[in-house]
Amino acid sequence: MSLALLRSRALTGLEAPLVSVEVHLANGLPAFNIVGLADTEVRESRERVRAAILNSQLEFPSRRITVNLAPADLPKESGRFDLPIALGILAASGQVPLDGLDASEFAGELSLSGELRPVRGALAMAMGLGRDNAARQAAGEGPARSFVVAAENAPEAALIDGVTVYAARSLLEVCAHLGPLPADRLARAQPLVEIAGGDPAGPDMRDVRGQAQARRAMEIAAAGQHSALLVGPPGTGKSMLAQRFAGLLPPMTLDEALESAAVQSLTAAGFHPARWRERPYRSPHHTASAAALVGGGSNPRPGEISLAHQGVLFLDELPEFDRKVLEVLREPLESGRVTISRAMRQADFPARFQFIAAMNPCPCGYQGHPSRPCRCTPDQVLRYQSRLSGPLLDRIDLQVEVPAQDHQEMLDGPPGEPSADVRQRVLAARAVQQARQGKPNAALSGREIDEHCPLAPEAQALLRGAMAKLAWSARAYFRVLKIARTIADLAGAEPLQPSHVGEAIQYRRALRTP
Template sequence: MSLAVICSRALAGLQAPEVTVEVHLANGLPSFTLVGLADTEVKEARERVRAALLNSGLEFPHNKRITVNLAPADLPKESGRFDLPIALGILAASGQLDADRLAPYEFAGELSLAGDLRPVRGALAMSLALHRQGGHRAMVLPMDSAREASLVQHADVYGARHLLDVVQALLPLTEDAAPPEPGWVRLETPEPEPVGQHPDLRDVKGQSGAKRALEIAAAGGHSLLMVGPPGTGKSMLAQRFAGLLPLLDTEAALESAAVLSLTGGFAPERWRQRVYRAPHHTASSVALVGGGSPPRPGEISLAHHGVLFLDELPEFARTALEALREPLETGHITISRAARQSEFPARFQLIAAMNPCPCGYLGSRLRACRCGPDTVARYQARLSGPLLDRIDLQVEVTAVPPEELMAAPDGEPSARVAERVGQALVRQRSRQGCSNAQLAGPAIDAYCEMNREGSSFLQNAASRLGWSARSFHRVLKVARTVADLAGSEAISPPHIAEAIQLRRALQSA
């Protein structure tokens, strides 16, 4: 047969649309043509496939006109994931393999010149797309990629290390021949393994107020900004925040891992762990929210269901910070380009830290500030009002006196705080099906009811502090979280008072 059809998958954002690899051999001047809106990486597959087949002891049809079509033609294709299906298509079209035995499978993998299979990006996204579409085909991938794809429940995934492993498994069996050794290995969904330990919150000496703010942020899914002089423990507190959050459930873990898989950054041993991303303050807006051609996920999407820590917040480019506004509200980011549009999830928890002024010592009891009022105002003005309005908790982290630094660690360990956080989250999910930070519209009125005294107290505070409607509702949701941590069904004035104290404005000179 001179025509072979192989199934594979491309990547388009977080989607993995099906791609049909059609290989045709014809008489004529020898050539190897690849069509179907293929990127340079895909076109280079011609040389990789030719060398891999020859070095594996297989026959390459040098005297034929080879045409490979990647359908649909209007879908851009990138990376070396089509090396394996192209090689198998050539073998089937030249009669070295039975094309009917290829039909129950989808193939993807990059080939080395010696025929070894190298991992590809987006294996988990491909497996997840096949599962959600209700497909009945099995996937054949390089071994490392197959381990990643097998995390999807009930996925039928095979892993191979060499092109010959795949060819051997696809060879027809004769009646008098002994069954060959299995060329590939079927991988079962692995059981979650014990996760690594996060740094303990008890390591941070003092800072009881900031620790309380971390607990409330974890319990309600709220964003947090810590303001204080350098060296007060802001980064240490942020690094311990993920240890207060519960493990991801299977669905959330798959979503998080699928986004990481698009960049090749997912490690199966970190399955169900919260992602902690801490980009440098020189990161561009594209690095933060995503972009490029084809569009790739940014830091906010790679931190999906995890923690995004932005240290030295005012030092980030203003355009990069302003790009965070909509994702903080909606939980997703849409990247539009002239050719197409891609959407990535971005349900992350923002933890940010900053100094109160350029020298860092405004309001410090240990050192005097060298900055004038205009300098302080310009520095703090790098953060726009709309962005600050979207950050639920804004707390001050003061310097720790030397006598406290020399004392033994105080406070509670992360495990005990995480237990209270977990109980509060269970309370929220059983009551409203989501965290308090995700409440919107009528749900806020339904689940954040206050008595007359509490309502009057919050209204007076909002009028005096000049809050927007967004700020009003965010303080109300924080008060709901404080009440959940206290095990209270009703929001009382003490809960509202603590929520107001946790939304302190930046100190001015």
């Protein structure tokens, strides 16, 4: 009897728990069984592995083969276990040395010809291996393990410090790497080339003519990481502002870029190396379901709000979304995480995004337009605006009116301020916040607001009067304080003055639903 032990990774949300692949060969009638809560994709690997071994001119043993994927209570899915299963069979039958298997982890799908195909989640698996390597070294449990993956997955996996990644194109290449000949070893993968400095490519704010107040609101939203709702008639530039918003945000740190890329790697489309350190911009259609927004499935996958992690989520025509769909945004806007629970598993996905939304003020879109009359009755306007619940509106920091412009200004007016200039002010304000409290103003807790948002006496009286007159909730009161703090940071002021508070109050009055 022969036994081989290899290691791979499963995926549960963004976590990648360790999976032991145990392969046992015994005498008896030829059979090939896989146990350990394997789904259809994993069970089908029996035929892929058999064909890959034979077409690689290796011997498939005519014995009773049992493959155990441990732990047994962890669901296993995807074809990523093909490579470790095939190597385990070859090692247990003496075709690959058992020595050295413990030094690496393996993941990859095999074609029938023995070629290695990429799998989703390679970056998330490498992150899990990196954490385990650090823990092993801290505990003195042995050297760090390397990671062997398909060549297409290798550049993204090599981004993780503390993990040596080897790129393989076929099963035979991996066998040669494990063999005694150093000349046949796999090449060590190099990480993606990091984008150095510079302004992000994409649409520029200078394309937006006029709309000074809306542009100012976008600058405040970027400086303090605030959410924003743009309200105005069609054609006033709401979508243009949202599409250019990401260009105002600071560059992603390495940790932010890795976390965002890891979420992208969990999707069928995968992570695109050309978008490394580029903030994601997601704009789902208003027919999207709640599962499309938050994620779901029997094997939970991230939804649009997680794919927008560390970037921008833009919802155009906000009232056209189903109300139940919009309500699922409430918890992620507060917590920055999404938890998807199923009968057999629970998955957590990060969801720290900047929320930008746009809507018309009424069903026809022309309420308050200077030249086009509105055809909506007051009841129609009320029903339209009431599609957005009060609790959801409470969680949107800035509610900005984007009015219709004069045609002359829109066509012949001077270009707007370039994104690069606005971005410099945003970076300066973010640096002030990082030095003062270690986080953007939008993330301040109640105790931190008391500490970092001191009000001048006149500003305090103004804010309390506005709260009483406008019937704000406590949440709205604290959000106005955070906005005023950001306005003061952009101005380089410390105590919040009446001018800061007064401007912040104006950004809570564009839309009022009964």
